[in-house]
Amino acid sequence: MTETIIRVCMGPGGIAAGGADVLAAFQSGLADAQVSATIENRCTMHKVGCLGLCAKDVLVDIIRNGDKKTYELVTPDMAGRIITEHVIGGTPVAEWLVKDDYHAFHAKQVKVVLSDCGAVDPESIDSYIAAGGYAAVRAVLTSMTRKDVIDLIKNSGLRGRGGAGFPTGVKWENCSNVDADTKYIICNADEGDPGAFMDRAALEGNPHAVLEGMLIGAYAIGARIGYVYVRAEYPLAVERLNLAIRQAAEHGFLGENILGSGFGFTLRIKLGAGAFVCGEETALIASIEGERGMPRPKPPFPVYKGLWGKPTVINNVETLANVPYIIRNGADWFASYGTEKSKGTKVFSLTGKVRNTGLIEVPMGITLREIIHEIGGGIENGRRFKAVQTGGPSGGCIPASMIDLNVDYESLSKAGSIVGSGGMIVLDEDDCMVSVAKYFLQFTQAESCGKCVPCRVGTKRLLEIMERITNGNGQESDLDLLVKLGNDIRQTSLCGLGMTAPNPVLSTIKYFRDEYEAHIRDKKCPAKVCKNLLTFSVIAAACKGCGACLRACPAGAVSGEKKKLHTIDQTRCVKCGACFDACKFKAIAKD
Amino acid sequence: MNIDIQPFIDRYRAADGNIITLLQDIQHECGYIPEDVVFALSDALDIPASSFFGVATFYTQFHLHPRGKTIVTACCGTACHVKGAERIIQAAERELGVTEEHPTSEDGQFTLERVACLGTCSLAPVVLLNGEVHAKMSPDKLRREILRFKEAIHD
């Protein structure tokens, strides 16, 4: 009897690429095949979390008698042939299997947090338990004291994955040492970095691991109530978390007297309402309390005075998802990955102009070169690598010249950026660094909660200067002003949002000063991105008079008869670039 | 808006007395946060209306005006931004006749919204049409999708 398991990627990428339709196609295809019943065939279908290489979604694993083959870019109409030839016939459809780049993508990765994503069914607690899940909680509750747990996590060297990199064991110890009748543990799943989805994938791919990590944390600090604060934009994550909580309660991992240990824990979900600043821990607390999500001055730190004034530990999703694996495999195992001060692995969301975009998990200390050129497969369309942006709106840009930089908390911060929550956006020669910095500043400026003056007013002024530079009205003195103002905002803001908001500007000035100068002195955007510094014109020799640009122009700025040279009226041109995109003959010049 | 506010009050009292949850409840029922409902609840619960509006205007999730039947959500996250989200938004604005200040079309059919990252960055640029993910968008592809929705309305 052959035993076949089919796994269809239903991670964020898989679903967006049509994973549900592919799953349905396999289901109906199998039903049809079984009707004919020529072959004895037992086949189970799994929906799995992110398989990593989202650029090749929908990814489908076929595991036939333990032999795993992976198909890429699967569409519903491919299901039939895969079922007949591979599932039934035993011969994989070679041309649809993943290619070398898929293997290269995985070769340098080390999976801890994502190790079960793609293997376990995120909607089944039994699947997680079969993979070793909840063994850590059992070990903790039956044979470890709170101090044992804290010491183990301290020894592992685990640091917070939410941005600041604070040692998790120390945070737990501080909270554990506070004497209070009520304490809370909160999982921060607000994932504010616009352009990153590590936490979403962890929650959707293996929600029980996050839950197990929270249980262990709660036991260590002595909390009986926990909250998961999730972005409203992640409905599937919420659905799977709710399901996971129900299943865990049914299995006796939540509620009173868990596993007969006397320890009890309940878990609630809070939906975020859309505010970046609510990822900041004190603002998040205000938001759970039902107020505007405005940060509160620290100290007092939440471990002493947090939710409703009670001692509270806030940890990021990925931090918590590491915990069960550390308990299961030991502190030394975890600490064997990474560098002296940054232990373990980190999940990054690798996007932008690389060939292989997707979620990657790598040991701390890996170089940017390995990530971008080996895992990422290099820059798409043969363009030149220019910079990589890490840490989202709080981070910075690292130039191509520093590609051998190690990716860990210390090295990135020395280079003027941060590990942050794990966003990693690769930029190529077509990206304008001034414009990228402006983009992040627009974001933080709009998201500033307005409580403190440096952030509320300072980011606004910074943005105005950036706008005038990209509009061609920059002044020589603007660069010094940006640096001075940026440093003032960094030093005087109330919370991390303001303290880090100038980073994208400061780091791009540090590494790409010449681009700023080109905007200011020559009124040119070298990457040809900043609209107001561009002129669109028709290249007479190439124009066929097809009229595509005329039809595309929203401003009526193009004129010309059919089959004759067209022209652009510069006074009416709104510089939208529609003509440039529409022209099939490369007859529009953009300078 | 003609709506019975008693269920809101009951659920508010039964839960944890949290204004955000209450507003989420109102928006779930009404599609947006109607002014008169807020004033009625303010009287009934003896909470200043300013507390409601303070919270409602702080979070991007809450809408103080009715929204269109079809919601076009364009991602402006970083990954989508570097892959040309700006041009997609421009195309949508032109196609729907809306602006950032007036995001709902004259006929009340469409609302264009921006969001910072939908968590599907590898498929950037991404647009949601009534919550359904459309990956690797281009201005042209979006125009065609919108036309499909427009035709469906007229049928």
Ligand SMILES: Cc1cc2nc3c(=O)[nH]c(=O)nc-3n(C[C@H](O)[C@H](O)[C@H](O)COP(=O)(O)O)c2cc1C
């Ligand atoms: C503006 C701002 C946004 C933040 N957003 C997040 C977030 O989305 N997710 C997160 O885990 N931490 C975020 N943080 C960091 C949290 O404040 C906090 O340090 C973290 O959740 C602690 O967990 P960890 O120690 O496990 O990293 C943010 C901080 C700031 C200042």
Ligand code: FES
């Ligand atoms: S940036 Fe658009 S989906 Fe993440």
